[in-house]
Amino acid sequence: MQIPVVFLGGQYNHLIVRALKELGVESWMIRPNVKLEDLQVDGLVMGGGPHSVNDGLERFGNLPQIIERGWFPMLGICLSHQLLGFLLGGRVVKGRKPEYGRTIIRVIEADEIFQGVGSEFVAWASHNDEVKQDGGRFRVLARSDYCDVEALRHESKQIYGVQFHVEVAETPKGKEILKNFVKMCR
Amino acid sequence: MGGSKAAIATSGGVDSTTCAVLAHKALGGRLICFFMDTGFMREGEVEEVSEMLRSLGLPLRVLYVRDRFIEALRGKRDAEEKRITFRETFYRVLSEEAKKEMCDVLIQGTIAPDWIETSGGIKTQHNVLEQLGLNTVDRYGFRLLEPLLELYKDQVREVARYLGVRLEASERQPFPGPGLMVRCIGEVREEKLKVLRAATSVVERALGGLRPPPNQYFAAVVEDERSAASHEAERAVREVLPGGRVQYFNCRATGVKGDNRAYGKIAVVSGGKAGTEDLFRLPERIIHEDGEVVRAVYELGGEGSGMGGGSTNRYAVLVRAVETRDFMTAKPYNVPMELLERLCRDLLEIKGVSSVCYDITSKPPATVEYE
Numbered sequence: 072m073q074i075p076v077v078f079l080g081g082q083y084n085h086l087i088v089r090a091l092k093e094l095g096v097e098s099w100m101i102r103p104n105v106k107l108e109d110l111q112v113d114g115l116v117m118g119g120g121p122h123s124v125n126d127g128l129e130r131f132g133n134l135p136q137i138i139e140r141g142w143f144p145m146l147g148i149c150l151s152h153q154l155l156g157f158l159l160g161g162r163v164v165k166g167r168k169p170e171y172g173r174t175i176i177r178v179i180e181a182d183e184i185f186q187g188v189g190s191e192f193v194a195w196a197s198h199n200d201e202v203k204q205d206g207g208r209f210r211v212l213a214r215s216d217y218c219d220v221e222a223l224r225h226e227s228k229q230i231y232g233v234q235f236h237v238e239v240a241e242t243p244k245g246k247e248i249l250k251n252f253v254k255m256c257r
Numbered sequence: 258m259g260g261s262k263a264a265i266a267t268s269g270g271v272d273s274t275t276c277a278v279l280a281h282k283a284l285g286g287r288l289i290c291f292f293m294d295t296g297f298m299r300e301g302e303v304e305e306v307s308e309m310l311r312s313l314g315l316p317l318r319v320l321y322v323r324d325r326f327i328e329a330l331r332g333k334r335d336a337e338e339k340r341i342t343f344r345e346t347f348y349r350v351l352s353e354e355a356k357k358e359m360c361d362v363l364i365q366g367t368i369a370p371d372w373i374e375t376s377g378g379i380k381t382q383h384n385v386l387e388q389l390g391l392n393t394v395d396r397y398g399f400r401l402l403e404p405l406l407e408l409y410k411d412q413v414r415e416v417a418r419y420l421g422v423r424l425e426a427s428e429r430q431p432f433p434g435p436g437l438m439v440r441c442i443g444e445v446r447e448e449k450l451k452v453l454r455a456a457t458s459v460v461e462r463a464l465g466g467l468r469p470p471p472n473q474y475f476a477a478v479v480e481d482e483r484s485a486a487s488h489e490a491e492r493a494v495r496e497v498l499p500g501g502r503v504q505y506f507n508c509r510a511t512g513v514k515g516d517n518r519a520y521g522k523i524a525v526v527s528g529g530k531a532g533t534e535d536l537f538r539l540p541e542r543i544i545h546e547d548g549e550v551v552r553a554v555y556e557l558g559g560e561g562s563g564m565g566g567g568s569t570n571r572y573a574v575l576v577r578a579v580e581t582r583d584f585m586t587a588k589p590y591n592v593p594m595e596l597l598e599r600l601c602r603d604l605l606e607i608k609g610v611s612s613v614c615y616d617i618t619s620k621p622p623a624t625v626e627y628e
Contacts, residue, residue: 080376080377080516081377081516082373082374082377082379082513082516082585083585083586084373085369085373085407086409086583086585089409119516120516121377121378121515121516121517149515149516150516168545169514169515169544169545169548170541171514171515171541171544171619171621171622172540172541172588172619172620172621172622173541173588173619195586195619195621197513197514197515197516197621197622198515199514199515199517200515236586239585239586240581240582240583240586241586241587241588241619
Protein backbone atom coordinates (compact mmCIF):
# COMPACT_ATOMS: atom_id res chain seq x y z
CA MET A 72 0.00 0.00 0.00
CA GLN A 73 1.58 3.26 -1.13
CA ILE A 74 0.13 6.65 -0.24
CA PRO A 75 2.49 9.61 -0.66
CA VAL A 76 1.82 13.05 0.81
CA VAL A 77 2.06 16.20 -1.29
CA PHE A 78 4.17 18.77 0.56
CA LEU A 79 2.76 22.30 0.38
CA GLY A 80 4.90 23.83 3.13
CA GLY A 81 2.48 23.36 6.03
CA GLN A 82 3.48 22.70 9.63
CA TYR A 83 1.89 19.24 9.79
CA ASN A 84 2.67 17.78 6.33
CA HIS A 85 5.42 15.58 7.77
CA LEU A 86 3.09 14.43 10.57
CA ILE A 87 0.74 13.02 7.90
CA VAL A 88 3.60 10.81 6.68
CA ARG A 89 4.22 9.73 10.27
CA ALA A 90 0.52 8.94 10.84
CA LEU A 91 0.26 6.90 7.61
CA LYS A 92 3.41 4.95 8.49
CA GLU A 93 1.93 4.19 11.89
CA LEU A 94 -1.04 2.68 10.02
CA GLY A 95 1.34 0.38 8.16
CA VAL A 96 1.19 2.32 4.91
CA GLU A 97 4.29 3.10 2.85
CA SER A 98 4.38 6.90 2.75
CA TRP A 99 6.77 9.71 1.80
CA MET A 100 6.63 13.36 0.82
CA ILE A 101 6.39 14.45 -2.81
CA ARG A 102 6.40 17.86 -4.47
CA PRO A 103 3.29 19.28 -6.16
CA ASN A 104 5.13 19.36 -9.52
CA VAL A 105 4.96 15.53 -9.65
CA LYS A 106 3.47 14.21 -12.92
CA LEU A 107 0.25 12.19 -12.85
CA GLU A 108 1.77 9.40 -14.98
CA ASP A 109 4.58 9.01 -12.39
CA LEU A 110 2.07 8.44 -9.59
CA GLN A 111 1.85 4.66 -9.41
CA VAL A 112 0.13 4.81 -6.04
CA ASP A 113 -2.93 3.49 -4.19
CA GLY A 114 -4.04 6.87 -2.90
CA LEU A 115 -2.86 10.42 -2.39
CA VAL A 116 -2.98 12.80 0.57
CA MET A 117 -2.36 16.51 0.02
CA GLY A 118 -1.21 18.63 2.94
CA GLY A 119 -1.72 22.16 4.21
CA GLY A 120 0.38 25.22 3.57
CA PRO A 121 0.78 28.93 4.26
CA HIS A 122 -0.71 30.40 1.06
CA SER A 123 -4.18 31.17 -0.23
CA VAL A 124 -5.75 29.70 -3.39
CA ASN A 125 -6.93 33.24 -4.15
CA ASP A 126 -3.31 34.29 -4.73
CA GLY A 127 -3.02 32.04 -7.80
CA LEU A 128 -2.49 28.34 -8.42
CA GLU A 129 1.22 28.39 -9.41
CA ARG A 130 2.32 26.96 -6.07
CA PHE A 131 0.05 23.95 -6.54
CA GLY A 132 2.04 22.56 -9.49
CA ASN A 133 0.21 19.75 -11.25
CA LEU A 134 -2.37 19.20 -8.51
CA PRO A 135 -5.29 20.63 -10.55
CA GLN A 136 -4.75 18.02 -13.33
CA ILE A 137 -4.08 15.25 -10.83
CA ILE A 138 -7.32 16.06 -8.99
CA GLU A 139 -9.25 16.14 -12.28
CA ARG A 140 -7.82 12.99 -13.84
CA GLY A 141 -6.40 10.86 -11.01
CA TRP A 142 -7.89 7.35 -10.67
CA PHE A 143 -7.07 6.82 -6.97
CA PRO A 144 -8.78 8.09 -3.81
CA MET A 145 -7.55 11.50 -2.64
CA LEU A 146 -7.70 13.39 0.63
CA GLY A 147 -6.95 17.11 0.83
CA ILE A 148 -6.19 18.61 4.25
CA CYS A 149 -6.51 22.31 5.20
CA LEU A 150 -5.08 24.30 2.25
CA SER A 151 -5.60 21.29 -0.06
CA HIS A 152 -9.21 21.06 1.13
CA GLN A 153 -9.59 24.69 0.06
CA LEU A 154 -7.97 23.85 -3.29
CA LEU A 155 -10.54 21.08 -3.80
CA GLY A 156 -13.42 23.41 -2.89
CA PHE A 157 -12.08 26.00 -5.32
CA LEU A 158 -11.48 23.58 -8.23
CA LEU A 159 -14.87 21.95 -7.76
CA GLY A 160 -16.64 25.26 -8.24
CA GLY A 161 -17.05 26.57 -4.67
CA ARG A 162 -15.59 29.78 -3.28
CA VAL A 163 -12.71 30.34 -0.87
CA VAL A 164 -12.99 33.37 1.41
CA LYS A 165 -11.16 34.83 4.40
CA GLY A 166 -12.79 33.47 7.57
CA ARG A 167 -14.48 36.15 9.67
CA LYS A 168 -13.73 34.20 12.84
CA PRO A 169 -10.69 32.07 12.01
CA GLU A 170 -10.08 28.86 13.95
CA TYR A 171 -6.67 28.29 15.55
CA GLY A 172 -6.67 25.30 17.85
CA ARG A 173 -9.59 23.36 19.29
CA THR A 174 -12.95 23.18 17.48
CA ILE A 175 -15.98 20.86 17.42
CA ILE A 176 -16.75 19.10 14.14
CA ARG A 177 -20.41 18.28 13.51
CA VAL A 178 -21.04 15.63 10.87
CA ILE A 179 -24.07 16.57 8.76
CA GLU A 180 -23.99 13.79 6.17
CA ALA A 181 -23.01 10.21 6.98
CA ASP A 182 -20.17 8.92 4.81
CA GLU A 183 -17.65 6.07 4.97
CA ILE A 184 -14.86 8.58 5.72
CA PHE A 185 -16.51 9.31 9.11
CA GLN A 186 -17.43 5.73 9.90
CA GLY A 187 -17.09 4.97 13.61
CA VAL A 188 -16.24 8.51 14.76
CA GLY A 189 -19.70 9.64 15.87
CA SER A 190 -21.65 12.71 14.81
CA GLU A 191 -19.60 15.20 16.84
CA PHE A 192 -15.94 15.16 17.74
CA VAL A 193 -13.10 17.42 18.89
CA ALA A 194 -10.54 18.42 16.27
CA TRP A 195 -7.79 20.97 15.83
CA ALA A 196 -7.75 23.42 12.98
CA SER A 197 -5.51 26.30 11.93
CA HIS A 198 -6.69 28.33 8.98
CA ASN A 199 -7.31 31.87 7.78
CA ASP A 200 -9.34 30.96 4.66
CA GLU A 201 -12.39 28.74 4.41
CA VAL A 202 -14.58 27.11 1.73
CA LYS A 203 -18.13 28.27 0.87
CA GLN A 204 -20.23 25.86 -1.15
CA ASP A 205 -21.99 28.33 -3.45
CA GLY A 206 -23.02 25.80 -6.09
CA GLY A 207 -19.78 23.81 -6.04
CA ARG A 208 -19.82 20.24 -7.37
CA PHE A 209 -19.28 18.67 -3.95
CA ARG A 210 -21.27 17.58 -0.92
CA VAL A 211 -20.71 19.16 2.46
CA LEU A 212 -20.14 16.41 5.04
CA ALA A 213 -19.37 18.41 8.19
CA ARG A 214 -19.36 21.89 9.69
CA SER A 215 -18.34 23.70 12.91
CA ASP A 216 -19.65 26.78 14.74
CA TYR A 217 -17.24 29.05 12.88
CA CYS A 218 -16.80 27.27 9.55
CA ASP A 219 -19.53 26.03 7.18
CA VAL A 220 -17.47 23.49 5.26
CA GLU A 221 -15.27 21.41 7.58
CA ALA A 222 -15.40 18.40 5.25
CA LEU A 223 -16.42 17.88 1.63
CA ARG A 224 -16.70 15.05 -0.88
CA HIS A 225 -16.60 15.13 -4.67
CA GLU A 226 -20.10 14.47 -6.05
CA SER A 227 -19.09 11.15 -7.66
CA LYS A 228 -15.45 10.23 -6.89
CA GLN A 229 -13.60 9.25 -3.72
CA ILE A 230 -12.06 12.70 -3.39
CA TYR A 231 -12.35 14.21 0.09
CA GLY A 232 -11.36 17.44 1.77
CA VAL A 233 -11.11 18.21 5.49
CA GLN A 234 -10.48 21.69 6.84
CA PHE A 235 -9.28 20.38 10.21
CA HIS A 236 -6.16 18.33 10.88
CA VAL A 237 -6.63 14.56 11.13
CA GLU A 238 -2.85 14.12 11.53
CA VAL A 239 -2.31 15.93 14.85
CA ALA A 240 -2.43 14.30 18.28
CA GLU A 241 -5.11 16.73 19.52
CA THR A 242 -7.64 15.35 17.02
CA PRO A 243 -8.27 12.04 18.82
CA LYS A 244 -10.53 10.66 16.04
CA GLY A 245 -8.11 11.74 13.32
CA LYS A 246 -6.37 8.38 13.13
CA GLU A 247 -9.75 6.67 12.64
CA ILE A 248 -10.65 9.01 9.77
CA LEU A 249 -7.28 8.40 8.14
CA LYS A 250 -7.80 4.66 8.60
CA ASN A 251 -11.18 4.93 6.81
CA PHE A 252 -9.43 6.70 3.94
CA VAL A 253 -6.71 4.04 3.77
CA LYS A 254 -9.42 1.36 3.55
CA MET A 255 -10.79 3.04 0.41
CA CYS A 256 -7.34 2.86 -1.17
CA ARG A 257 -7.22 -0.94 -1.06
CA MET B 258 32.10 9.89 7.00
CA GLY B 259 35.40 8.48 5.72
CA GLY B 260 38.42 9.05 7.95
CA SER B 261 37.29 12.42 9.26
CA LYS B 262 37.10 13.52 12.85
CA ALA B 263 33.73 14.80 14.04
CA ALA B 264 32.48 17.28 16.60
CA ILE B 265 29.05 17.21 18.14
CA ALA B 266 27.27 20.12 19.79
CA THR B 267 25.40 18.91 22.86
CA SER B 268 23.13 20.85 25.19
CA GLY B 269 22.24 18.04 27.59
CA GLY B 270 18.76 17.81 26.09
CA VAL B 271 17.35 14.51 24.89
CA ASP B 272 17.93 15.16 21.16
CA SER B 273 21.60 16.09 21.25
CA THR B 274 22.43 13.64 24.06
CA THR B 275 20.86 10.72 22.16
CA CYS B 276 22.66 11.82 19.03
CA ALA B 277 25.97 12.03 20.93
CA VAL B 278 25.57 8.54 22.37
CA LEU B 279 24.82 7.17 18.88
CA ALA B 280 27.77 9.03 17.35
CA HIS B 281 30.09 7.86 20.12
CA LYS B 282 29.09 4.24 19.49
CA ALA B 283 29.85 4.69 15.80
CA LEU B 284 33.02 6.79 15.99
CA GLY B 285 34.62 6.16 19.37
CA GLY B 286 37.79 8.24 19.69
CA ARG B 287 37.12 10.16 16.51
CA LEU B 288 34.42 12.21 18.28
CA ILE B 289 34.60 15.26 20.46
CA CYS B 290 31.57 16.74 22.28
CA PHE B 291 31.22 20.45 22.83
CA PHE B 292 28.86 21.90 25.41
CA MET B 293 28.50 25.67 25.34
CA ASP B 294 27.81 27.86 28.34
CA THR B 295 25.92 30.57 26.47
CA GLY B 296 24.88 32.40 29.61
CA PHE B 297 21.27 31.31 29.03
CA MET B 298 21.35 28.14 31.10
CA ARG B 299 19.28 27.60 34.21
CA GLU B 300 20.57 27.67 37.80
CA GLY B 301 23.30 25.06 38.21
CA GLU B 302 22.69 23.61 34.74
CA VAL B 303 26.20 23.99 33.32
CA GLU B 304 27.62 21.83 36.11
CA GLU B 305 24.77 19.29 36.06
CA VAL B 306 24.86 18.80 32.30
CA SER B 307 28.66 18.54 32.17
CA GLU B 308 28.56 15.89 34.87
CA MET B 309 25.75 13.99 33.13
CA LEU B 310 27.50 13.98 29.74
CA ARG B 311 30.78 12.82 31.32
CA SER B 312 28.94 10.04 33.14
CA LEU B 313 27.80 8.73 29.74
CA GLY B 314 31.46 8.34 28.82
CA LEU B 315 31.39 11.12 26.25
CA PRO B 316 34.64 13.00 25.49
CA LEU B 317 33.53 16.47 26.59
CA ARG B 318 34.88 19.99 26.29
CA VAL B 319 32.88 22.79 27.90
CA LEU B 320 33.15 26.16 26.18
CA TYR B 321 32.65 29.15 28.47
CA VAL B 322 31.49 31.84 26.07
CA ARG B 323 28.77 33.82 27.90
CA ASP B 324 30.25 37.23 27.11
CA ARG B 325 30.16 36.69 23.38
CA PHE B 326 26.41 36.05 23.43
CA ILE B 327 25.46 38.89 25.78
CA GLU B 328 27.65 41.24 23.75
CA ALA B 329 26.15 40.19 20.40
CA LEU B 330 22.58 40.52 21.68
CA ARG B 331 22.90 43.93 23.32
CA GLY B 332 20.07 46.28 22.32
CA LYS B 333 18.21 43.66 20.24
CA ARG B 334 14.50 43.31 20.95
CA ASP B 335 13.03 41.58 17.90
CA ALA B 336 12.54 37.83 18.43
CA GLU B 337 13.88 36.76 15.03
CA GLU B 338 16.82 39.16 15.18
CA LYS B 339 17.72 37.65 18.57
CA ARG B 340 17.44 34.08 17.27
CA ILE B 341 19.56 34.76 14.18
CA THR B 342 22.16 36.56 16.29
CA PHE B 343 22.24 33.56 18.61
CA ARG B 344 22.70 31.17 15.68
CA GLU B 345 25.53 33.20 14.14
CA THR B 346 27.41 33.49 17.46
CA PHE B 347 26.86 29.80 18.19
CA TYR B 348 28.30 28.59 14.88
CA ARG B 349 31.16 31.08 14.88
CA VAL B 350 32.27 29.61 18.22
CA LEU B 351 31.76 26.04 16.98
CA SER B 352 33.64 26.76 13.76
CA GLU B 353 36.67 28.08 15.70
CA GLU B 354 36.70 25.14 18.10
CA ALA B 355 36.15 22.53 15.38
CA LYS B 356 39.16 23.92 13.51
CA LYS B 357 41.32 23.69 16.64
CA GLU B 358 40.29 20.04 17.02
CA MET B 359 40.72 19.43 13.27
CA CYS B 360 37.13 18.24 12.84
CA ASP B 361 35.59 18.62 9.41
CA VAL B 362 32.23 17.12 10.28
CA LEU B 363 29.67 18.52 12.71
CA ILE B 364 27.00 16.15 14.02
CA GLN B 365 23.86 17.65 15.50
CA GLY B 366 20.60 16.46 16.96
CA THR B 367 18.24 18.49 14.79
CA ILE B 368 14.77 16.87 14.72
CA ALA B 369 11.68 17.24 12.50
CA PRO B 370 9.95 20.16 14.27
CA ASP B 371 13.20 22.18 14.07
CA TRP B 372 13.43 22.19 10.27
CA ILE B 373 9.66 22.25 9.75
CA GLU B 374 9.24 25.40 11.85
CA THR B 375 12.36 27.05 10.46
CA SER B 376 11.79 26.39 6.76
CA GLY B 377 8.10 27.25 7.25
CA GLY B 378 9.20 30.68 8.52
CA ILE B 379 7.56 30.26 11.94
CA LYS B 380 10.77 30.77 13.93
CA THR B 381 14.47 30.33 13.21
CA GLN B 382 15.71 27.38 15.25
CA HIS B 383 19.43 27.86 15.71
CA ASN B 384 20.33 24.34 14.56
CA VAL B 385 18.84 24.54 11.06
CA LEU B 386 21.26 25.55 8.32
CA GLU B 387 21.21 23.38 5.19
CA GLN B 388 17.41 23.42 5.01
CA LEU B 389 17.68 27.21 4.63
CA GLY B 390 20.23 26.80 1.85
CA LEU B 391 23.22 27.83 4.02
CA ASN B 392 26.43 26.14 2.89
CA THR B 393 28.19 25.07 6.08
CA VAL B 394 31.47 24.12 4.39
CA ASP B 395 31.92 27.64 3.00
CA ARG B 396 30.58 29.42 6.07
CA TYR B 397 32.01 27.38 8.92
CA GLY B 398 34.38 24.79 7.47
CA PHE B 399 32.44 21.63 8.32
CA ARG B 400 29.98 19.23 6.73
CA LEU B 401 26.80 18.46 8.66
CA LEU B 402 25.44 15.07 9.74
CA GLU B 403 21.93 15.07 11.23
CA PRO B 404 20.80 11.51 11.94
CA LEU B 405 17.57 12.40 13.80
CA LEU B 406 16.06 14.69 11.13
CA GLU B 407 12.96 12.56 10.54
CA LEU B 408 12.02 12.05 14.20
CA TYR B 409 9.80 13.86 16.70
CA LYS B 410 10.60 14.28 20.40
CA ASP B 411 8.55 11.27 21.55
CA GLN B 412 10.34 9.08 18.99
CA VAL B 413 13.75 10.36 20.09
CA ARG B 414 12.86 9.41 23.66
CA GLU B 415 12.14 5.88 22.44
CA VAL B 416 15.56 5.73 20.79
CA ALA B 417 17.14 7.08 23.99
CA ARG B 418 15.46 4.41 26.13
CA TYR B 419 16.53 1.73 23.65
CA LEU B 420 20.13 2.93 23.89
CA GLY B 421 19.95 2.90 27.68
CA VAL B 422 20.61 6.62 28.02
CA ARG B 423 20.15 7.65 31.66
CA LEU B 424 16.57 8.52 32.65
CA GLU B 425 17.50 12.05 33.64
CA ALA B 426 18.43 12.64 29.98
CA SER B 427 15.85 10.51 28.16
CA GLU B 428 12.89 11.90 30.14
CA ARG B 429 14.19 15.46 30.61
CA GLN B 430 11.72 18.15 29.65
CA PRO B 431 12.69 20.06 26.49
CA PHE B 432 14.84 23.15 26.84
CA PRO B 433 15.39 25.34 23.79
CA GLY B 434 18.84 25.66 22.22
CA PRO B 435 18.97 29.42 22.86
CA GLY B 436 17.81 28.65 26.41
CA LEU B 437 16.51 31.44 28.60
CA MET B 438 17.10 33.96 25.80
CA VAL B 439 13.73 33.12 24.21
CA ARG B 440 11.98 33.35 27.60
CA CYS B 441 13.42 36.78 28.29
CA ILE B 442 10.83 38.49 26.08
CA GLY B 443 12.22 41.52 24.26
CA GLU B 444 15.64 42.86 25.22
CA VAL B 445 17.96 40.63 27.26
CA ARG B 446 19.47 42.38 30.26
CA GLU B 447 21.42 40.97 33.21
CA GLU B 448 18.86 42.00 35.84
CA LYS B 449 15.93 40.61 33.84
CA LEU B 450 17.80 37.36 33.25
CA LYS B 451 18.43 37.08 36.99
CA VAL B 452 14.71 37.40 37.76
CA LEU B 453 13.96 34.82 35.05
CA ARG B 454 16.52 32.36 36.40
CA ALA B 455 15.05 32.58 39.90
CA ALA B 456 11.47 32.27 38.59
CA THR B 457 12.45 29.26 36.48
CA SER B 458 13.70 27.38 39.55
CA VAL B 459 10.49 28.14 41.47
CA VAL B 460 8.20 27.10 38.59
CA GLU B 461 10.11 23.89 37.83
CA ARG B 462 10.00 22.88 41.50
CA ALA B 463 6.27 23.62 41.82
CA LEU B 464 5.05 21.99 38.60
CA GLY B 465 7.56 19.13 38.34
CA GLY B 466 5.51 17.16 40.87
CA LEU B 467 2.26 17.16 38.83
CA ARG B 468 1.03 13.74 37.69
CA PRO B 469 0.96 13.11 34.83
CA PRO B 470 3.70 15.71 34.38
CA PRO B 471 3.16 18.47 31.81
CA ASN B 472 5.34 17.75 28.75
CA GLN B 473 6.94 21.16 29.23
CA TYR B 474 6.66 23.73 32.02
CA PHE B 475 8.61 26.92 32.56
CA ALA B 476 8.63 30.64 33.35
CA ALA B 477 9.12 33.60 31.03
CA VAL B 478 9.63 37.22 31.97
CA VAL B 479 8.60 40.54 30.45
CA GLU B 480 8.55 44.20 31.50
CA ASP B 481 5.23 44.73 33.30
CA GLU B 482 4.06 47.58 31.08
CA ARG B 483 0.60 47.44 29.58
CA SER B 484 -1.84 49.22 27.28
CA ALA B 485 -5.62 49.19 27.04
CA ALA B 486 -7.41 46.65 24.85
CA SER B 487 -10.35 47.44 22.58
CA HIS B 488 -13.95 47.57 23.90
CA GLU B 489 -14.80 44.59 21.67
CA ALA B 490 -12.08 42.51 23.30
CA GLU B 491 -13.24 43.62 26.79
CA ARG B 492 -16.79 42.55 25.94
CA ALA B 493 -15.67 39.19 24.57
CA VAL B 494 -13.76 38.52 27.80
CA ARG B 495 -16.70 39.40 30.03
CA GLU B 496 -18.95 36.99 28.13
CA VAL B 497 -16.79 34.11 29.30
CA LEU B 498 -15.49 35.66 32.50
CA PRO B 499 -18.03 37.92 34.23
CA GLY B 500 -16.24 40.84 35.89
CA GLY B 501 -13.03 40.14 34.01
CA ARG B 502 -10.92 42.69 32.12
CA VAL B 503 -8.19 42.61 29.52
CA GLN B 504 -5.07 44.63 28.68
CA TYR B 505 -2.03 44.05 26.44
CA PHE B 506 1.63 43.83 27.41
CA ASN B 507 3.76 46.33 25.49
CA CYS B 508 5.78 43.61 23.80
CA ARG B 509 5.37 41.03 21.08
CA ALA B 510 5.50 37.26 21.14
CA THR B 511 5.66 34.51 18.52
CA GLY B 512 2.69 32.50 17.33
CA VAL B 513 1.55 30.35 14.41
CA LYS B 514 -1.74 30.93 12.61
CA GLY B 515 -2.76 28.87 9.59
CA ASP B 516 0.83 27.76 8.85
CA ASN B 517 2.08 31.36 8.97
CA ARG B 518 4.29 33.06 11.52
CA ALA B 519 2.45 35.53 13.71
CA TYR B 520 4.34 38.02 15.89
CA GLY B 521 1.80 39.89 17.94
CA LYS B 522 0.28 40.94 21.20
CA ILE B 523 0.00 39.11 24.52
CA ALA B 524 -3.40 39.76 26.13
CA VAL B 525 -3.49 39.88 29.96
CA VAL B 526 -6.83 38.88 31.42
CA SER B 527 -7.51 39.66 35.07
CA GLY B 528 -10.32 39.60 37.61
CA GLY B 529 -13.59 37.68 37.36
CA LYS B 530 -14.02 34.14 38.41
CA ALA B 531 -13.99 31.04 36.23
CA GLY B 532 -12.69 27.49 36.10
CA THR B 533 -9.52 26.84 34.10
CA GLU B 534 -11.44 25.09 31.30
CA ASP B 535 -13.40 28.32 30.79
CA LEU B 536 -10.19 30.34 30.80
CA PHE B 537 -8.87 28.15 27.95
CA ARG B 538 -11.73 29.43 25.75
CA LEU B 539 -10.60 33.05 26.15
CA PRO B 540 -7.74 33.29 23.63
CA GLU B 541 -10.01 32.37 20.71
CA ARG B 542 -12.65 34.90 21.77
CA ILE B 543 -10.09 37.69 22.12
CA ILE B 544 -8.46 36.85 18.76
CA HIS B 545 -11.83 36.96 17.03
CA GLU B 546 -12.09 40.61 18.15
CA ASP B 547 -8.44 41.51 17.62
CA GLY B 548 -6.48 39.52 15.04
CA GLU B 549 -3.15 40.94 16.25
CA VAL B 550 -3.31 38.95 19.49
CA VAL B 551 -1.32 35.68 19.43
CA ARG B 552 -1.72 34.55 23.03
CA ALA B 553 -3.48 35.27 26.30
CA VAL B 554 -2.42 34.90 29.91
CA TYR B 555 -4.49 35.08 33.09
CA GLU B 556 -3.19 37.27 35.91
CA LEU B 557 -2.93 35.23 39.10
CA GLY B 558 -1.86 38.12 41.29
CA GLY B 559 0.37 41.12 41.63
CA GLU B 560 0.64 44.73 42.65
CA GLY B 561 -2.16 45.97 40.42
CA SER B 562 -2.54 47.27 36.92
CA GLY B 563 1.15 47.93 36.37
CA MET B 564 0.25 51.31 34.87
CA GLY B 565 1.26 53.33 37.89
CA GLY B 566 4.90 54.37 38.37
CA GLY B 567 7.06 54.49 41.44
CA SER B 568 7.42 50.80 42.14
CA THR B 569 10.82 49.14 41.80
CA ASN B 570 9.17 45.84 40.92
CA ARG B 571 8.64 45.85 37.23
CA TYR B 572 8.60 42.38 35.77
CA ALA B 573 5.69 40.09 34.99
CA VAL B 574 6.44 36.38 35.25
CA LEU B 575 4.47 34.22 32.79
CA VAL B 576 3.96 30.59 33.77
CA ARG B 577 3.54 28.15 30.88
CA ALA B 578 2.74 24.42 31.16
CA VAL B 579 1.65 22.35 28.16
CA GLU B 580 0.48 18.89 27.24
CA THR B 581 1.65 17.56 23.88
CA ARG B 582 2.83 14.43 22.10
CA ASP B 583 5.14 15.90 19.48
CA PHE B 584 5.29 19.67 20.17
CA MET B 585 3.77 20.50 16.75
CA THR B 586 0.44 21.18 18.50
CA ALA B 587 -0.06 21.59 22.24
CA LYS B 588 -2.72 22.45 24.78
CA PRO B 589 -2.35 24.34 28.04
CA TYR B 590 -2.05 22.01 31.03
CA ASN B 591 -4.91 22.32 33.48
CA VAL B 592 -2.93 23.17 36.62
CA PRO B 593 -5.09 23.14 39.81
CA MET B 594 -5.94 26.69 40.88
CA GLU B 595 -4.70 26.18 44.50
CA LEU B 596 -1.31 25.17 43.17
CA LEU B 597 -1.21 28.21 40.86
CA GLU B 598 -2.12 30.51 43.75
CA ARG B 599 0.65 29.09 45.91
CA LEU B 600 3.08 29.37 43.00
CA CYS B 601 2.02 32.99 42.50
CA ARG B 602 2.79 33.86 46.13
CA ASP B 603 6.23 32.26 45.87
CA LEU B 604 7.04 34.07 42.63
CA LEU B 605 5.99 37.44 44.05
CA GLU B 606 8.67 36.95 46.74
CA ILE B 607 11.35 37.28 44.06
CA LYS B 608 12.77 40.78 44.03
CA GLY B 609 11.67 42.61 40.88
CA VAL B 610 8.49 40.63 40.22
CA SER B 611 5.33 42.76 40.11
CA SER B 612 2.80 40.28 38.72
CA VAL B 613 2.37 36.61 37.88
CA CYS B 614 0.31 35.24 34.97
CA TYR B 615 -0.67 31.79 33.75
CA ASP B 616 -0.58 31.13 29.99
CA ILE B 617 -3.92 29.80 28.73
CA THR B 618 -3.11 29.50 25.01
CA SER B 619 -2.84 26.40 22.86
CA LYS B 620 -0.44 25.92 19.91
CA PRO B 621 -1.75 27.15 17.49
CA PRO B 622 -2.28 30.14 17.78
CA ALA B 623 0.69 30.52 20.20
CA THR B 624 3.89 28.49 20.06
CA VAL B 625 5.12 26.69 23.17
CA GLU B 626 7.97 29.17 23.72
CA TYR B 627 7.45 32.95 23.62
CA GLU B 628 9.93 33.94 20.93
